[in-house]
Amino acid sequence: MHQFIQQWVTKIPGTAGYESLLTSSITMVVIAVLAVISFYLVKYILLRLITKLITKTKSNLDDILIKHQVFSRVAYLVPAFLVYKLTPVALSAYPALSQMIVTLAAIYMVWMVVMIVDALINSLLDIYYAVDISRQLPIQSFAQVAKLVTYLFAIIVVAALVIGESPLKLFAGLGAMTAVLMLVFKDPILGFVAGLQLSSNRMVGIGDWVDIPQHQASGDILEIGLTTVKVKNFDNTITTVPTQSLINDSFKNWRGMQESGGRRIKRSIFIDVNSIRFCDEEALNRYRKINYITEYIDKKLAEVQAYNEKSNITLDSSANGRRLTNIGTFRAYVLAYLKNHPDINQDLTVMARQLAPTEAGIPIEIYAFSSDKNWVNYEAIQADIFDHLLAVVGEFDLRVFQTPSGVDLRRLVSPSS
Incomplete structure (x- = not known):
């Protein structure tokens, strides 16, 4: 050309x-x-x-x-x-x-x-x-x-x-x-x-819910990059975290909970110590009408009576022998209620336990797992359980501990009010 x-x-x-x-x-x-x-x-x-x-x-x-x-x-x-x-x-x-x-x-x-x-x-x-x-x-x-x-x-x-x-x-x-x-290229090398x-140990993945308190991040991972990890917080803000900080600092990954059979419920009801007492015949008759613990009371009474008779214990004093208490009966009711709750995973740990006394009373802790792991549904299930237990605690002649408020103090000064 x-x-x-x-x-x-x-x-x-x-x-x-x-x-x-x-x-x-x-x-x-x-x-x-x-x-x-x-x-x-x-x-x-x-x-x-x-x-x-x-x-x-x-x-x-x-x-x-x-x-x-x-x-x-x-x-x-x-x-x-x-x-x-x-x-x-x-x-x-x-x-x-x-x-x-x-x-x-x-x-x-x-x-x-x-x-x-x-x-x-x-x-x-x-x-x-x-x-x-x-x-x-x-x-x-x-x-x-x-x-x-x-x-x-x-x-x-x-x-x-x-x-x-x-x-x-x-x-x-x-x-x-x-x-x-x-x-x-120090940061890219450290990030790499x-x-x-992170990848070889499968510590985090896209979509994992993580809590990184050092960076005030709590939400789902959007992206794992060379130098930064993007976390979408639950208020829809984005927190950018250095990749190496996930190795150097501690963080919580909720993936195990999401992949498991349930989401844990771990919360206590604090019982006023002054409301704890032994159960008398009238109280036991009332408690027997509660479906979840009718069998428990009969079985427990037979066990207590057999023990006292075998040990030749006289019941002239309430300190002698074994007796049922209202807080123990309430704890048995809580456990039976959880065992019969449709939204509690019965294949995982279900427990109602008494913890050490505190200045706020005696804690009765509920430890169980909700079958539904969705956050909104989980909170609703947990709230329904405690709504019921807080409302029913009075049936056992117990009082929930609450720090006195201004209204309580005014009543002490003016009982008529």
Whole structure:
């Protein structure tokens, strides 16, 4: 093509002495036109045809490649390749200008290759996150490292093109810059190592509910990156936590609860010590009418009576022998109530226990697991249980401890009020 244009230019009258300039200029215009035509051919004909074929396939993998514009970016690579290959021939008479254009075309191609690799990595991430295992083994940090290495490699290649040296020489010189690079990329390196530990030990995953008190974060993990972890708090704010802090500091992951058979209920009712007493016959007759503990009372009374008779204990004093107490009977009722509750998982621990006395009274602690782990439903189940127990505690002649309020103090001063 260059020779044909040169022969044609020499036949034009008045071009003597300018043949080389005109030939080079016309050739470059032709190359530019060919580059534009190739761009439109690839982008608007070839890529559209490929897109139509891809949309007809059942797999969504190729659709993800289209979404991230992997194919469309190839269209920007083709014209640059034509300029890179044809310019040395067109500007053979002007080597300095030819070298500059070729270098610019090469830099542009390197940049476009980086963009294609970046889009491929994003596509692979989308494909991976469509798999269930991605929740337990996030690879966002690995993808970011791959991008970082790609961009670093591209910068070295571009620098080599600008100074006209082999990229291998620049790579060899990186050894002397290791200390500087480690200082510059300290956070990404620490984040990458932390990401490896988080992923290999499956400490956290996308969607896990975590509590990180040091950073006032409590919510679901949105993203595990190279240097940061994004947590969406329950007030819909986003907390960004350094990745390495999940290794260096402690945090709570609620995944175990979510994967288990229930969510724990662990709360106490504080009983006023002054309301605790032994059960008399009248109280026991009332308690027998409560369905959940009728059998318990009869069984316990028979056990107590047999023990007292065997030990020849006289019951003249309430301190002698064994007797039923209202707090013990209430504790038995609480346990029976939990055992019969439809929303309590009976395959896990169900317990009503008495804890050590405190200045606020004697705690009767409920320890059980709700079958429904949804936060809203769990709170409703827990509230219903304690609503019932707080309302029924008076049936056992017990009082719930409560710190005196202003109303209570006024009643002490003015009993009539």
